[in-house]
Amino acid sequence: MTxxxxxxxxxxxxxxxxxxxxxxxxxxxxxxxxxLARWRHMxxxxxxxxGVACYVLEFPVWIAFLSQGPLTRGVLLGSIDMVVxxxxxxxxxxxxxxxLRVIGILLxxxxxxxxxxxx
Amino acid sequence: MKRGYFYxxxxxxxxxxxxxSQISFKYAGDHALPVEASMAWLMRVFGHPWVYGAVxxxxxxxxxxxxxxxxxxxxxxxxxxxxxxxxxxxxSIWLFDEQLTxxxxxxxxxxxxxxxxxxxxxxxxxxAEDGADASSPAAG
Numbered sequence: 443m444t445x446x447x448x449x450x451x452x453x454x455x456x457x458x459x460x461x462x463x464x465x466x467x468x469x470x471x472x473x474x475x476x477x478l479a480r481w482r483h484m485x486x487x488x489x490x491x492x493g494v495a496c497y498v499l500e501f502p503v504w505i506a507f508l509s510q511g512p513l514t515r516g517v518l519l520g521s522i523d524m525v526v527x528x529x530x531x532x533x534x535x536x537x538x539x540x541x542l543r544v545i546g547i548l549l550x551x552x553x554x555x556x557x558x559x560x561x
Numbered sequence: 562m563k564r565g566y567f568y569x570x571x572x573x574x575x576x577x578x579x580x581x582s583q584i585s586f587k588y589a590g591d592h593a594l595p596v597e598a599s600m601a602w603l604m605r606v607f608g609h610p611w612v613y614g615a616v617x618x619x620x621x622x623x624x625x626x627x628x629x630x631x632x633x634x635x636x637x638x639x640x641x642x643x644x645x646x647x648x649x650x651x652x653s654i655w656l657f658d659e660q661l662t663x664x665x666x667x668x669x670x671x672x673x674x675x676x677x678x679x680x681x682x683x684x685x686x687x688x689a690e691d692g693a694d695a696s697s698p699a700a701g
Contacts (some may be wrong), residue, residue: 546682
């Protein structure tokens with residue numbers, strides 16, 4: 443991959459992970475209440491806005507990344523987002539990493555590495 | 562049996578919308594080359610009809626996924642929502658003259674295997690949670 447493609451890939455990874463984590467933080471706030479009050483509570487805090495901002499920025503970044511090489515390679519390399527989001531969930535939200543999940547994470551990571559190494 | 566058809570149709574529709582998004586992204590991006598951190602590049606991207614195909618794909622996938630999640634178990638739903646890699650790969654050969662190299666095929670098989678494991682992991686976890694809820698009805 444060219445340095446530009448690598449930079450776009452990493453930027454997409456950061457934005458996708460940041461967006462997912464921000465949405466999770468917004469949605470899982472135990473003080474948020476229900477219904478309309480819940481939305482008001484979420485809108486008054488930065489998490490929902492950060493999540494939306496990450497997704498809005500991710501849109502052109504992903505388009506730019508895909509234009510830097512074959513679509514097959516791009517989509518396969520993009521699978522790493524799942525792994526990083528899951529590891530971040532484990533770190534920040536204390537989500538469980540069961541054996542099956544670890545196997546899944548390893549398989550996706552090795553798959554991405556194989557595709558990436560071949561260029 | 563009826564429910565089986567509902568899921569099959571739903572997951573295929575979801576895959577279709579996701580595939581439409583990725584292919585549209587690729588067309589929009591290729592059309593806007595070279596990549597620049599500039600307004601001119603953004604104008605080229607958003608001035609091209611394909612980018613709206615991506616928006617349609619996103620919106621369609623969102624509503625399909627939400628409808629499926631009303632009744633579909635989360636594990637298979639999670640896995641199915643990521644399986645567009647297969648359809649994108651196959652369509653890319655035809656649409657973009659891309660090659661199915663050994664590395665890409667091997668990588669795809671590993672990634673899909675990983676997605677299936679993650680889907681199974683989600684299913685198991687939710688079964689366990691449901692079991693815990695059922696055994697302690699006062700907790701909710």
